[in-house]
Amino acid sequence: MGVVEDTEPPLKRAKRLADEPNGFSANSSVRGSSVNSNSLGDLMARPLPSQGDDETIGSKGVIRKSEFVRIITRALYSLGYDKTGAMLEEESGISLHNSTIKLFLQQVKDGKWDQSVKTLHRIGFPDEKAVKAASFLLLEQKFLEFLKVEKIADALRTLRNEMAPLRINTKRVHELASSLISPSSFISHTTSTPGKESVNSRSKVLEELQTLLPASVIIPEKRLECLVENSLHIQRDSCVFHNTLDSDLSLYSDHQCGKHQIPSQTAQILESHTDEVWFLQFSHNGKYLASSSKDQTAIIWEISADGHISLKHTLVGHHKPVIAILWSPDDRQVLTCGAEEVIRRWDVDSGDCVHMYEKGGISPISCGWYPDGQGIIAGMTDRSICMWDLDGREKECWKGQRTQKVSDIAMTDDGKWLVSVCKDSVISLFDREATVERLIEEEDMITSFSLSNDNKYILVNLLNQEIRLWNIEGDPKIVSRYKGHKRSRFIIRSCFGGYKQAFIASGSEDSQVYIWHRSTGKLIVELPGHAGAVNCVSWSPTNLHMLASASDDGTIRIWGLDRINQQNQKKKLVQGSSSNGVIHRCNGN
């Protein structure tokens, strides 16, 4: 150990008790010691990895009672219920920490570094490395506090005679040694709040000690909290129908969404289009729905607070069927694409056409927005890709080596990737910064695609009646497949939706809407109701329980929750809660 100081440094702070919620007051400590000596009078063995009895609770017999009581005790102290914590220790006869650990923690809190190092060795941990690391941590704090009050000689003695001989963390020792040259700047870097500095740094030391020393000896502060939180997350993640906010999670009963959380009932039918509805999309803020039709018009619908949808504007001007309508990033404008005609940009508030985009002799067959809303991209009939600014000035035009018209096109939100169908069965992901290209090569022709909100996934619709999910972070990888819907002649579109986009929805030529669970690929529901093929679906980004579908029957259906089943489900949940209560008592949980 080298030369050890004979006298305690005369620090006033060392005498002051910290008043943290999880602190151990003198009374509590004394009482704890008393209880501890009583309950463990017969067991004075120094290594105490766990309490004596191995009694278990719970129906599966895997929960040790002593462990359970100790993490509850720890939670009580963490919540500031010191009296209750102490009383639980007394009543159960199970101490949170034994007397030596308790003394050790108190010494750390009081800043009695020399004594805490001695106590640490007296505890007798078998892991020598951990003991050394903990000793180093304590001595480092001692060094820093000397430096704080500019006791350079004492700091140097600590570094040379106590820390260096440990022969660990030599880099840090060198850093601390060099700090002696200019101690004030070093201190200003390491600490910034002079008032509570020592209290905060000692709390930090305690936290680091908890990671170094065995958890069974020093119970981690938030252990019970962590276990409960993990349980909730597991329940949510395993919930196939999960389509609700986390605020609905509760400790009172296990979480389980039923099918009633998936939109499955027709809530409204919109009948203002006079021909097949080919495309529709909710605005990013969920306040509007835009639809486009073979009747050569597009419509902006407004969604009220209670979910009712009404017509806001009919956008008239195209002379061909309108094959797509796309929201600008700020939802103030929309682009419409007339089939091999022109692209128009409209103001959502007024319903006026503010600009038209065309190029002599060739026509667009797909279009999209720049992610900053300041430009337009289009796939043209001559197989090129054109880019305009909002005023219609051509920015770029790519000819490329395409063998097909660019039937679908989009740009990621960061503006980096241009995504387009570039061959029968190939999607190109073109990096506009690095000018490199990644390819998604499918087994069959691609009829359409859509990007997830986080731009990490792409949903690809194939000619062979399959939808595939690709992860496009890094090299593209197929993640999941979705089957069951019908597609033989038409372009059928699908989309992400629901809570964290955990569901995939698609139209179908059999007049139904299909919904799958995204990660498992399991078909959840098929929604009948339309009288013609469903060409496109869109899931509200803000209302998890609202889905819209566009059909050849000339209508748009708004799908919402099944209210009748929802009421039954609520009753069931209430009963379930009571049952859980009964089970709780029987199991003694």
Added chain:
Amino acid sequence: MGRIFTVELEGRSYRCRFCRTHLALPDDLVSRSFHCRRGKAYLFNRSVNISMGPLEERLMLSGMHTVADIFCCCCGQNVGWKYESAHEKAQKYKEGKFVLERGRIVDEIDLSTEVYIDTHGSTSDTEDS
């Protein structure tokens, strides 16, 4: 009717006689020696822009086959059939191949790479219903 999905074939191609939709490539032509009730027919490895009818057993000059009629996906005309399976070993080479009736297709060179021609490829305007 929905928005019909079609693809274009580059260069010379066989098209639907009625609406000029691209149906097959000369490279995929296997034989010109087939016959149907209405006359000559061609056998192709592949065909595009078609939809298939139900499978049915059909007795042909070469024996019993399981086939499905194929229709132009734009105008709906019956343009031929697809061999799904053949019962006789000597006819197995036909499986998965398409027959297009000579009287229902035209042979044309696509000029779209140089001069734009509106082929109605992406809409169903020409549909009656």
